[in-house]
Structure formats: structure tokens, C-alpha cells
Amino acid sequence: MYDRILFPTDGTEGANAALDHAIDHAVRYDAELHVLYVVEENLPVMEAGQAQLLEALEAEGERAIDDARDRAKAEGVDSIRGTVAGGSPYRGILEYVDDYDIDLVVMGTHGRRGVDRFLLGSVAEKVVRSADSPVLTVRAGEPDDEE
Template sequence: MYDDILVPTDGSPAATAAIDHAISLAKTYDATVHALYVVDASAFSSIEAGSELVIDALEEEGQHAVEEITAAAEAAGIDVVTHVVSGTAYRRILDYVDDEGIDLIVMGTHGRSGVERFLLGSVTERVVRTADVPVLTIRQGGKDEGEDGE
């Protein structure tokens, strides 16, 4: 059913929450996990001095994020492919799906709602609305989602 499963990551706890689900599915279907980190430098395009340092730092962060997925997949005996690319996150995710023949996307969601989601946008929401393959969203657990009564 699933041969290639994509786990887009930004290194956040929400993205990390999706890793175990993707690996479990990959084990079940003997699938390859693809770890993808997108460096979205557009937010830093207005910075004249030091933008290259910011991009380098983001690329390094991306390497750490995909290495986390690599370690988890290899520990489970799952084949893994990693990529760190630049561009607009949701567009690059969708391009990767098309280019690599991805069957399923497993990605975390921060659980934002209302004005916060409207102002910040949501990569996951855009992917869910526009992907041609199934998207499994994993909600980040913990206090950020109101366990403390907020």
C-alpha cells in the first residue's frame, strides 16, 4: 500500500511527534522513509548583513532534524533517504512528493487555531489541502495544547 513515506520536518516537537508514526507505518508496509527539511530563507530576505549566516544556521538545523529521523529509522531497521532543500516549505514538500513518487505524507501539526493560525499560516494545512496523496497529521502532545487548562 505504501512504499515511500515522507516525513517533512522543521525540527520542532510537533514534527518530531510524527516520526514514530511514520516509522511504524514503514515497518508495517516495508516502506522507505523520506526525511525532508526545507530551508525557507524568504523570511530573512530583508536582512542585508548576515543573511548567509542565518541560512547556514538553518541548513545546519535541517541536517540535525533529518539526522534525528535517520537515527530512529535505522534503529527500527527501516531504509531512509534524507534531503535538505531550500524554498517555500509547502511547495517543496509537494514537489518532493511528485518527484519521488511518495505514497503518504506523515507530518506534525502545532495545533494552532484562530488568529494565531491565520497570522502564521500553516504548512501542514496547505499540504493537507493540496496534496495528491494521503496526509496523516500527528498533533503535538503536551502542555502546548491546553493540558494545563489554557
């Protein structure tokens, strides 16, 4: 049913809550697990510090991928592919889904509501609305207060 499962992560607890589900599906269907970390390249930073910030974010992405890879291997996932990409997170996820013919996306959501959700948007919501593949979202913890 699922041959290639994508777990997009930003290294937060919200994302990591979905990792158990991604691993469970990968083991159940003997699927290849893809772990993707997208570095947001359009951050409003001073030009002088941009290169250092991007390097730090890429290193954070590698750590998040390594952590997910270690957990997946420990649970019996045989095939794991990790990628750090740059760009807009939701666009990067959608492009990856298309480029690698992903069968299922398993991702965390922060459960924002009210003004925060309106202002910040939701990567998970954009992926759910736009992806051609099924998307399983996992909310971590309690949603933020509405105000």
C-alpha cells in the first residue's frame, strides 16, 4: 500500500510526535522512510549574518534527520533517506512528494488556533490542501490558547 513514506520535520516536539506514526507505517508496510528538513531561506535577517544563520539551520536539520534516522533504525526500519533542502517549507514538502513519488506524508502540527494560526499560517494545512498523496497529521500536546 505504501512504498515511500515522507516524514517532514523541523526538529520540534510537534514534528517528533508524528515520527512514531511514520515509523509504525514504515515497519508495517516495509516502506522506505524519507526524512525531510526544509531550511526556510526567506527569513528577515541582516545580510551580514545570513550565511552563518543558514549554516546553523542546515546543521540543525542534519541533527534532526540523524535523530529520526536513529529512532527509525532502532524500531526496525531498513531503508531511510534523509534530505536537507532550502526554500519555503510547504513548497519544499510538496516538491519532494512529487520528485520522489511519495505515497504517504506523516507530519506533525502545532495545533495553533485563532490569531496565531491566521497570522502564521500552517505548513501542515497547506500540505493537506495541496498534496496529491494522503497526509496524516499528528497534533502534539494541547493547542495554544486562542488569544
